[in-house]
Amino acid sequence: MSTGRDISFFFNPQSIAIVGASPRPGKPSQVIMENLKRIGYPGAVYLVNPNYASINGVRCYRSLSEIEAVIDVAIFVLPAPLVMTVLERAKNVRGAIIVSAGFKETGSAGTALEDELSALGARKGIRIIGPNCMGIYDAVSRIDTFFTPEERVKRPTRGGVSVLTQSGSFAELIMVELVSQDIGVARIVSYGNRVDVGESDCLEFLTNDAATSVVVIYMESVDDGKRFVEVASRCTRKKPVVVVKVGKREAGIHAARSHTGAISGRYEIYKAAFKKAGIIEVNGYEGLKDAIKVLNTYELVAGKRVLIVTDGGGVGVNIADACEDLGLEVRELSEETRKRLSTRLIGFSSTGNPIDLTGSAIDSDYVNALEEGLKDTFDLVIVTVLWGAPKITEKLVDALKAVRDRHNVPLLICTLSSEFSRRIAARFAEHGMPVFFTPESVARAAAVLAAGKRYARS
Amino acid sequence: MSTGRDISFFFNPQSIAIVGASPRPGKPSQVIMENLKRIGYPGAVYLVNPNYASINGVRCYRSLSEIEAVIDVAIFVLPAPLVMTVLERAKNVRGAIIVSAGFKETGSAGTALEDELSALGARKGIRIIGPNCMGIYDAVSRIDTFFTPEERVKRPTRGGVSVLTQSGSFAELIMVELVSQDIGVARIVSYGNRVDVGESDCLEFLTNDAATSVVVIYMESVDDGKRFVEVASRCTRKKPVVVVKVGKREAGIHAARSHTGAISGRYEIYKAAFKKAGIIEVNGYEGLKDAIKVLNTYELVAGKRVLIVTDGGGVGVNIADACEDLGLEVRELSEETRKRLSTRLIGFSSTGNPIDLTGSAIDSDYVNALEEGLKDTFDLVIVTVLWGAPKITEKLVDALKAVRDRHNVPLLICTLSSEFSRRIAARFAEHGMPVFFTPESVARAAAVLAAGKRYARS
Numbered sequence: 001m002s003t004g005r006d007i008s009f010f011f012n013p014q015s016i017a018i019v020g021a022s023p024r025p026g027k028p029s030q031v032i033m034e035n036l037k038r039i040g041y042p043g044a045v046y047l048v049n050p051n052y053a054s055i056n057g058v059r060c061y062r063s064l065s066e067i068e069a070v071i072d073v074a075i076f077v078l079p080a081p082l083v084m085t086v087l088e089r090a091k092n093v094r095g096a097i098i099v100s101a102g103f104k105e106t107g108s109a110g111t112a113l114e115d116e117l118s119a120l121g122a123r124k125g126i127r128i129i130g131p132n133c134m135g136i137y138d139a140v141s142r143i144d145t146f147f148t149p150e151e152r153v154k155r156p157t158r159g160g161v162s163v164l165t166q167s168g169s170f171a172e173l174i175m176v177e178l179v180s181q182d183i184g185v186a187r188i189v190s191y192g193n194r195v196d197v198g199e200s201d202c203l204e205f206l207t208n209d210a211a212t213s214v215v216v217i218y219m220e221s222v223d224d225g226k227r228f229v230e231v232a233s234r235c236t237r238k239k240p241v242v243v244v245k246v247g248k249r250e251a252g253i254h255a256a257r258s259h260t261g262a263i264s265g266r267y268e269i270y271k272a273a274f275k276k277a278g279i280i281e282v283n284g285y286e287g288l289k290d291a292i293k294v295l296n297t298y299e300l301v302a303g304k305r306v307l308i309v310t311d312g313g314g315v316g317v318n319i320a321d322a323c324e325d326l327g328l329e330v331r332e333l334s335e336e337t338r339k340r341l342s343t344r345l346i347g348f349s350s351t352g353n354p355i356d357l358t359g360s361a362i363d364s365d366y367v368n369a370l371e372e373g374l375k376d377t378f379d380l381v382i383v384t385v386l387w388g389a390p391k392i393t394e395k396l397v398d399a400l401k402a403v404r405d406r407h408n409v410p411l412l413i414c415t416l417s418s419e420f421s422r423r424i425a426a427r428f429a430e431h432g433m434p435v436f437f438t439p440e441s442v443a444r445a446a447a448v449l450a451a452g453k454r455y456a457r458s
Numbered sequence: 459m460s461t462g463r464d465i466s467f468f469f470n471p472q473s474i475a476i477v478g479a480s481p482r483p484g485k486p487s488q489v490i491m492e493n494l495k496r497i498g499y500p501g502a503v504y505l506v507n508p509n510y511a512s513i514n515g516v517r518c519y520r521s522l523s524e525i526e527a528v529i530d531v532a533i534f535v536l537p538a539p540l541v542m543t544v545l546e547r548a549k550n551v552r553g554a555i556i557v558s559a560g561f562k563e564t565g566s567a568g569t570a571l572e573d574e575l576s577a578l579g580a581r582k583g584i585r586i587i588g589p590n591c592m593g594i595y596d597a598v599s600r601i602d603t604f605f606t607p608e609e610r611v612k613r614p615t616r617g618g619v620s621v622l623t624q625s626g627s628f629a630e631l632i633m634v635e636l637v638s639q640d641i642g643v644a645r646i647v648s649y650g651n652r653v654d655v656g657e658s659d660c661l662e663f664l665t666n667d668a669a670t671s672v673v674v675i676y677m678e679s680v681d682d683g684k685r686f687v688e689v690a691s692r693c694t695r696k697k698p699v700v701v702v703k704v705g706k707r708e709a710g711i712h713a714a715r716s717h718t719g720a721i722s723g724r725y726e727i728y729k730a731a732f733k734k735a736g737i738i739e740v741n742g743y744e745g746l747k748d749a750i751k752v753l754n755t756y757e758l759v760a761g762k763r764v765l766i767v768t769d770g771g772g773v774g775v776n777i778a779d780a781c782e783d784l785g786l787e788v789r790e791l792s793e794e795t796r797k798r799l800s801t802r803l804i805g806f807s808s809t810g811n812p813i814d815l816t817g818s819a820i821d822s823d824y825v826n827a828l829e830e831g832l833k834d835t836f837d838l839v840i841v842t843v844l845w846g847a848p849k850i851t852e853k854l855v856d857a858l859k860a861v862r863d864r865h866n867v868p869l870l871i872c873t874l875s876s877e878f879s880r881r882i883a884a885r886f887a888e889h890g891m892p893v894f895f896t897p898e899s900v901a902r903a904a905a906v907l908a909a910g911k912r913y914a915r916s
Contacts, residue, residue, distance in 0.1 A: 026848065101816075148817075152845070152878070167772025169817055169844060173874050218772060246775040248782075284776050285874075286898045314625025314676060317704040318742050324706075358559075359606075359627055386627060387610065390484065416631050416743075420610070440744045 007127055007201045010095050011187055011209075012141050013072030014043050017064060017093075019086055020077035021047035023055045028099065028147035029077035035144035039155070042142065046071065064090045075135065075145050076100055080113055083131070087120055096121070097145050098130035104193050105132055118195045133192025134168035137175070140186050140211045148172060159184015160213030161292055164202045168192060170218045177289055182429070183296045186211040198223030200231050207235040214295045216288060217243040217279075222270070229277045236278030240300055242291045242448070243279050245270050280451050287444055290436065294445035297434045298410040303379035304450035305329045308354035309369045310384040311361045311392075315439055316354030319382055319414060322443030328450055330354075337376050344368045359387050363396045370403045380410045380449055382442050385428075388420035397427045404433070410449055414442040465585055465659050468553050469645055469667075470599050471530030472501050475522060475551075477544055478535035479505035481513045486557065486605035487535035493602035497613070500600060504529065522548045533593065533603050534558055538571055541589070545578055554579070555603050556588035562651050563590055576653045591650025592626040595633070598644050598669045606630060617642015618671030619750055622660045626650060628676045635747055640887070641754045644669040656681030658689050665693040672753045674746060675701040675737075680728070687735045694736035698758055700749045700906070701737050703728050738909050745902055748894065752903035755892045756868040761837035762908035763787045766812035767827045768842040769819045769850075773897055774812030777840055777872060780901035786908055788812075795834050802826045817845050821854045828861045838868045838907055840900050843886075846878035855885045862891070868907055872900040 016036065022029045033055075036045055045058075046067050052060040061067050064074060064086065074093045076083050080102030087096065103114040114131070121128045129135055135145030139158035146153070146168075156178040162185065165171045171190040178185060186209065189202050200223050206212045215235060222228050235241050248267040274281045282291045306328045310316030320330045332352050333341070341355065345365055355369045370381065383400060385392065404411040413428045413435045415421035425435040436442035474494065480487045491513075494503055503516075504525050510518040519525050522532060522544065532551045534541050538560030545554065561572040572589065579586045587593055593603030597616035604611070604626075614636040620643065623629045629648040636643060644667065647660050658681050664670045673693060680686050693699050706725040732739045740749045764786045768774030778788045790810050791799070799813065803823055813827045828839065841858060843850065862869040871886045871893040873879035883893040894900035 148845075154877075165772070167770070167775075169770030170772035170776075173770065173773065173844065176874060220772075220775065244776075246772065246779050248779045284780055284896075284898050285773070286896050289896075312625070312627030312631065314623070314628035314678075314704065315631065315743070317625075317678065318628075318702075321704050321706045322742055386631065387606075416634060419612075438742075438744050438747075440742050 005201055005204065007095070007197055008205055009072045010127070010129065010136060010197070011138055011143070011205065013095075013143065015046065015069055015072050016041065016043060016143070017046040017048055017067065017071045017074040018077065019048045019064065019074055020082075021049045021052070021055055021060060023052065026149075031147045031149050032075060032077065032145055035146065035150065038150060039142045039144045041144070043072075044069065064093060067092065070094065073097060073143075076130075077147070080110070080131070084113065084116060084120065087117070087124070087126065090124065090126065093126050095127045095129070097133070097135040098128060099133055099135055099145065099147055100130070101132045103131045103195075114193060114195055121196055128196040129189065130192045131195060132168075134171055134190035137171075137185070137188040139184065146172065146190075154179040157182075157184040158186070159296070160186055160211070161216060161296060162186045162206050162209070162212040162214070163188040163216045163218070164199050164206075165190050165218035166192060166194060166220045167218055173285075174216075174218075174288070174292075178292070181293055183292060194223055200224050200227045203228070203231045203235055203241070207231065207238060213239055214292070215239060215241045216292055217241065218288070219243055219245050219270075220247045222273075225269075225273060229273050232277035232279055240295050241277075241279045242282055242288065242295065243274055244282050244284060244288045245274075246284070280448055282444070282448065286441070290441050290444040291448040293434050293436070294410075294412065294448055297432055298449055301379040301410060301449050305331055305378045305380075306446055306450075307370075307373045307376075307378040307381045309357065309366060309373065309381070310354045310386075311357045311359055312384060312386045313356045313358065315384055315386060315414070315416075316356055318439040319384070319443055320354055322440045323382075323446060326443055326447035328443070328447055331376075333373060334376050337372055340372045340375075341369065344372060360391060362391050363393055363399055366396060367399050367403055370400075370407075374407050374409065378409065380412065380446055382412050382414060382446060384414045385424055386416055386421070388424060394424065394427060397424070397431050397433075401431050401433060412436060412442050412445055414439060463659055463662065465553070465655055466663055467530050468555075468585070468587065468594060468655070469596055469601075469663065471553075471601065473504065473527055473530050474499065474501060474601070475504040475506055475525065475529045475532040476535065477506045477522065477532055478540075479507045479510070479513055479518060481510065484607075489605045489607050490533060490535065490603055493604065493608070496608060497600045497602045499602075501530075502527065522551060525550065528552065531555060531601075534588075535605070538568070538589070542571065542574060542578065545575070545582070545584065548582065548584065551584050553585045553587070555591070555593040556586060557591055557593055557603065557605055558588070559590045561589045561653075572651060572653055579654050586654040587647065588650045589653060590626075592629055592648035595629075595643070595646040597642065604630065604648075612637040615640075615642040616644070617754070618644055618669070619674060619754060620644045620664050620667070620670040620672070621646040621674045621676070622657050622664075623648050623676035624650060624652060624678045625676055631743075632674075632676075632746070632750075636750070639751055641750060652681055658682050658685045661686070661689045661693050661699070665689070665696060671697055672750070673697060673699045674750055675699065676746070677701055677703050677728075678705045680731075683727075683731060687731050690735035690737055698753050699735075699737045700740055700746065700753065701732055702740050702742060702746045703732075704742070738906055740902070740906060744899070748899050748902040749906040751892050751894070752868075752870065752906055755890055756907055759837040759868060759907050763789055763836045763838075764904055764908075765828075765831045765834075765836040765839045766842075767815065767824060767831065767839070768812045768844075769815045769817055770842060770844045771814045771816065773842055773844060773872070773874075774814055776897040777842070777901055778812055780898045781840075781904060784901055784905035786901070786905055789834075791831060792834050795830055798830045798833075799827065802830060818849060820849050821851055821857055824854060825857050825861055828858075828865075832865050832867065836867065838870065838904055840870050840872060840904060842872045843882055844874055844879070846882060852882065852885060855882070855889050855891075859889050859891065870894060870900050870903055872897060
């Protein structure tokens with residue numbers, strides 16, 4: 001039942017089988033059954049386990065071949081050696097998600113088993129996600145093979161972010177993060193040891209997936225460097241692709257090897273490949289978090305000139321430093337603009353870049369500073385709202401949104417963790433303006449917006 | 459009334475005068491009056507304003523010289539030109555905190571005024587903090603000259619962290635941060651345009667201040683490079699000194715100049731000076747935040763070898779990367795240790811560094827991994843607790859504390875922002891184990907502990 005490289009049936013299966021189904025609460029297979037129910041998977045679900053005739057009133061099959069239907073996706077929740085036996089006998093299966101551990105990551109015996117698994121899948125024309133993975137969380141087609149209960153890892157709502165990852169724990173951590181940021185996802189794929197399906201196949205699918213507007217990849221190693229660059233180059237012409245590469249140096253490399261059995265290649269080669277493919281590379285978890293948040297709202301921009309408007313001089317300088325560290329340009333304002341600003345702004349303020357409104361800023365100072373500042377050319381704007389009442393009102397949110405829309409320029413908010421900050425941050429987020437809670441974080445997000453387009457143009 | 463370089467009277471004043479006192483709620487002088495009351499300043503407070511005979515039943519003096527006592531600290535809350543007039547006539551004042559803006563930061567006229575102020579202070583032997591500053595928040599002597607009401611900026615409790623800063627907004631942001639982290643402070647000094655008292659005088663005082671265990675400096679420029687290095691070199695032999703230098707590059711330099719009228723010098727010179735003085739330099743607000751949190755709990759360590767124990771393979775690799783990026787050593791474990799680990803750990807786990815316990819870790823896996831891992835030599839330990847129940851119990855907190863105390867090694871916790879994480883993070887914090895919420899953040903904290911001692915030894 002070879003499907004070539006097309007893996008789209010994984011993301012739109014008519015039927016799912018759970019191999020190793022169990023009625024025991026908390027067992028991975030039982031969690032997956034519950035998750036498919038909870039998320040409202042609309043297709044047929046078949047349970048397979050020779051030890052049960054039925055589970056909670058649902059028929060349980062003795063084997064996969066007993067099922068008189070084509071199984072688009074069979075989820076294997078079995079000890080590693082048993083996976084081989086069952087897969088060997090499977091006749092009606094298009095794709096397998098093998099969540100079981102006990103393969104390459106455990107040493108030489110496991111590696112031999114994994115090699116057999118690979119050969120078996122190829123021989124039978126069964127595409128494999130895994131082993132040693134969480135599989136698929138798909139908010140579009142309503143699939144959830146992650147064997148962690150929802151009480152423990154909350155699931156994100158539907159949205160435009162898709163995530164590809166070798167690390168299952170990373171997938172879940174990103175889920176939790178997305179839930180807390182109220183950012184929705186399309187597809188999340190955790191492929192673990194990646195015996196077959198990896199980032200190249202998935203990225204090819206996501207390139208033409210209308211539900212996906214941003215692709216995020218957590219990478220320890222690449223499946224097929226040449227193909228990945230080709231596929232990614234096509235994808236980045238359509239939507240942003242962000243990658244966090246871990247296992248960069250000595251220690252990381254050893255850890256990545258034992259984690260999913262993959263050996264991370266030399267980091268410099270990856271770096272060059274990402275650049276060539278127009279991929280936006282970010283640094284670690286923090287970089288990824290900021291990238292997802294900003295790309296969930298804004299398109300990439302063509303240049304890297306940042307205007308900073310601040311109500312805290314020190315924080316403004318800190319943001320300017322962080323921006324320049326990341327290759328953004330924080331140019332001074334023109335003489336004419338500075339002159340106009342000095343007549344329009346109330347109180348003491350410097351009229352460079354950052355424009356410092358000081359803690360006595362009122363709502364209209366922000367608007368005036370932006371209107372005048374944007375007469376010089378900027379690609380994006382960072383605005384800090386550190387302090388609040390009595391002088392700043394909640395109307396500032398609408399006023400800034402209006403300026404942003406009028407000038408069609410991405411406007412990023414930076415505030416810090418005061419009570420006021422949290423309140424106004426929620427209002428900004430409601431109005432579609434992403435909020436960042438440190439100077440470094442907002443600079444990372446700005447750099448993502450500016451870095452992407454530059455790569456895509458070259 | 460010259461006091462030489464000793465400024466300790468600012469931190470233990472017998473009497474404070476508020477010059478420009480006003481009964482109008484929300485006025486800076488009125489906020490300062492309220493703050494001194496609220497914090498319970500035990501000395502005498504004199505109000506000065508020729509327009510009032512009394513304010514809220516408290517006598518109001520027409521001038522400073524009408525007060526028949528020595529004023530240790532006179533707080534000036536007046537328009538800039540009036541500051542000069544009043545100070546010129548002052549006879550009984552040791553120190554002045556001039557919160558008023560309108561000096562160097564406003565341009566050439568303000569610069570001329572500030573030069574006069576400097577000369578005036580020197581001639582009269584009055585030490586000056588400011589102008590254009592927030593002054594002093596002192597949880598030891600109970601002084602609070604910050605003119606922001608407590609509803610807007612919550613004040614930290616008493617503790618061992620002291621903060622020196624040119625930026626008033628930065629001082630307040632750090633306050634808010636410290637409150638949210640439940641970290642206490644000794645003294646916070648915001649000296650703004652720094653016409654007289656700056657980081658060198660303050661650092662000299664803090665070196666011998668028993669209430670201060672950690673010094674944190676936010677620096678745009680240095681007051682006196684040579685003296686600062688001398689003073690700091692003495693201080694770092696007694697307690698950690700952390701600096702965040704802003705205005706590093708082009709944009710930052712311009713911003714820092716207009717912000718407090720100071721011109722930031724070449725960054726490389728600063729970097730060398732910090733190293734020479736044994737100062738721990740951190741990067742921006744995030745670096746400062748992490749440094750304060752970790753130094754509030756742990757002493758500096760002698761080496762930089764980190765052991766990482768994780769329940770999430772991907773996050774472990776990410777932490778290892780971040781550690782090595784910051785110059786820490788994530789060495790592999792010895793063959794013997796790896797062998798012992800492979801017999802003692804349940805389930806699948808790699809036995810390198812990071813030690814990956816996987817998401818199926820139970821409490822005793824953590825303890826066993828640490829006990830065995832620490833038979834090799836490490837200077838500090840990072841432990842992730844990403845997942846929780848059902849397998850991990852709250853007893854893990856006590857178990858990890860016991861291991862830490864037995865081995866006398868700093869143990870840093872990394873978790874992420876799930877509900878479970880927040881709950882267990884609070885328990886760890888209660889037990890004196892600092893918790894960090896991203897892989898990069900815990901690595902920054904570890905690097906601070908390791909960087910400091912290395913510099914101090916040289």
